[in-house]
Amino acid sequence: MSLPVLGRLRLPRSRQAKLALLVGGVAVPALILAGVATQLTLRVSREVEVQTARYNAYLAAKVSEVFEGELLERVRERSVSAENVARAGGDADAIVRALATQSRDFEAPLFVPTESMDDFTLVTVDGHLLFYGNDPTGRRQHPYAAVLIRGPGGEPVGAGGWWFNPRAFIAEHLAEVVQERLPRTPGLFGGLELMRHLSVEVFDSRGNPVASVREPKHVESAREADMEGPFIGYRVRVAATRSGPVVLAQRFVAVEMGLIVVLTLALLGATTVAVRYIARQIELVHMKSSFVSNVTHELKTPISVIKLAVETLELGRYRTDEERDKYLRTITKESDKLARLVDNILDYSRLEAGQTLMRMGPVRMADVVATALESFRLRLEDEQFEWTVDVPADLPAARGDANALQHCVLNLLDNALKYSKEQRIVKVYAGLREGMVSLSVADRGIGIEKDHQGRIFDKFTRVETGLVHDVKGAGLGLSLVDQIMRAHHGRVEVVSEPGEGSTFTLLLPRWEDGRTPRPSRSA
Numbered sequence: 001m002s003l004p005v006l007g008r009l010r011l012p013r014s015r016q017a018k019l020a021l022l023v024g025g026v027a028v029p030a031l032i033l034a035g036v037a038t039q040l041t042l043r044v045s046r047e048v049e050v051q052t053a054r055y056n057a058y059l060a061a062k063v064s065e066v067f068e069g070e071l072l073e074r075v076r077e078r079s080v081s082a083e084n085v086a087r088a089g090g091d092a093d094a095i096v097r098a099l100a101t102q103s104r105d106f107e108a109p110l111f112v113p114t115e116s117m118d119d120f121t122l123v124t125v126d127g128h129l130l131f132y133g134n135d136p137t138g139r140r141q142h143p144y145a146a147v148l149i150r151g152p153g154g155e156p157v158g159a160g161g162w163w164f165n166p167r168a169f170i171a172e173h174l175a176e177v178v179q180e181r182l183p184r185t186p187g188l189f190g191g192l193e194l195m196r197h198l199s200v201e202v203f204d205s206r207g208n209p210v211a212s213v214r215e216p217k218h219v220e221s222a223r224e225a226d227m228e229g230p231f232i233g234y235r236v237r238v239a240a241t242r243s244g245p246v247v248l249a250q251r252f253v254a255v256e257m258g259l260i261v262v263l264t265l266a267l268l269g270a271t272t273v274a275v276r277y278i279a280r281q282i283e284l285v286h287m288k289s290s291f292v293s294n295v296t297h298e299l300k301t302p303i304s305v306i307k308l309a310v311e312t313l314e315l316g317r318y319r320t321d322e323e324r325d326k327y328l329r330t331i332t333k334e335s336d337k338l339a340r341l342v343d344n345i346l347d348y349s350r351l352e353a354g355q356t357l358m359r360m361g362p363v364r365m366a367d368v369v370a371t372a373l374e375s376f377r378l379r380l381e382d383e384q385f386e387w388t389v390d391v392p393a394d395l396p397a398a399r400g401d402a403n404a405l406q407h408c409v410l411n412l413l414d415n416a417l418k419y420s421k422e423q424r425i426v427k428v429y430a431g432l433r434e435g436m437v438s439l440s441v442a443d444r445g446i447g448i449e450k451d452h453q454g455r456i457f458d459k460f461t462r463v464e465t466g467l468v469h470d471v472k473g474a475g476l477g478l479s480l481v482d483q484i485m486r487a488h489h490g491r492v493e494v495v496s497e498p499g500e501g502s503t504f505t506l507l508l509p510r511w512e513d514g515r516t517p518r519p520s521r522s523a
């Protein structure tokens, strides 16, 4: 099992499995909890929406009823004198005269005797009767609304009322009906407080607005009801305003969802960082232990070779002078190897402790290359390498520490030799690139796969797959080169193809104060 979070870290499979378990243990419950929280929040919001829609439908129907009550009250208020006249035995004309009150709601008084009341429809509002119907005289377009008029014995004698314009009536009284009458309606579910957050609009049969109270905001939960009785053909729509609970709930849901997303991302981010950190630490421990075993091997091998050669020389177990020279060369080569390894380890620990002091000055690449090759000459010859050096004589000096740069070139040469197989060719060349002094060491060795090229400069990192497998090393050389180059404000680059070879290039700033360094040794 491997995790993308672990990126390119190299960990043993058992550790990867444990880390995967750790990520799973944190991330999976976090995602499940986030999912549950999201579900619950959405459910609450949906429930609020459903309830709001239900309540809006209920209120829309109520508004129609309340308008009938309003109409009845107004007809009753104004027909009291007509009723008095009828009870006193007044005739139809006298009743009509008594109905002739001035009112903005009604147009013309009309008394309809009982025998002509068949066409009227009757509604009972709060125990009182309201008659309405089309114009009984056929003279007007508006409906007629009336209350029952009783005679001297309390017997019904007819209906007394007026024509009225429902559109004008609704427009005139909507605000009053919604803000005062509706909240006071007996048996109404919900109080004044709830009404404040509702918008009520009335439309005619063609959908044209007639009147409205407050701005609607949440149209999804808006509900309509057809008005009835004398107001037939009109529709009431009730919706939540911007302060309605459903709108507040929506806002709350948006904020909550945002928080859930942020928290989940933060948690996953923290888990990723923590896991990467732990993985890196485990990897370092792992690398350090393999470093120790590599170093031990690197130290032991030359020591045993030297010991063997010294013993052979001591006991005179050689036949010819050439054979003796061969043993001596072996001792020199192996001691160089030992010295380089010890240098690497010392430099590494100094760099780690921040104790390295570099003395920057003008450095001639020709000198650096010549000194480095000098110490490799024996090995190059013994291992039958072909080598070429191309450093232009007029190459500007680099700004650097000669010893440290020397060290870099030695490490690059060492690798070029170590990682070459059949094609034993090494080229060292220098020049100017991007305004910097460049020095390259190229070989025709085993090369490095693209995937590994980014990692080889990490400390303790070795490519232990494929062809490199049988070559030993401590994994410190390139890390040191990289650190030294950084300290020089330069960089090291690699271009490599597996099976084709590798070229490592050091790029260094030029020595800019114009002074040409004195050659320390001829190139």
Ligand code: ADP
Pocket: 411, 415, 416, 419, 443, 445, 446, 447, 448, 456, 457, 461, 462, 463, 464, 468, 472, 473, 474, 475, 476, 477, 478, 479, 501, 502
């Ligand atoms: P070491 O050589 O001790 O393993 P280095 O830090 O010098 O450590 O190199 C790191 C890794 O880079 C090596 O293990 C090897 O896989 C790869 N490498 C370095 N130089 C070369 C080269 N010239 N050719 C092929 N592979 C190389």
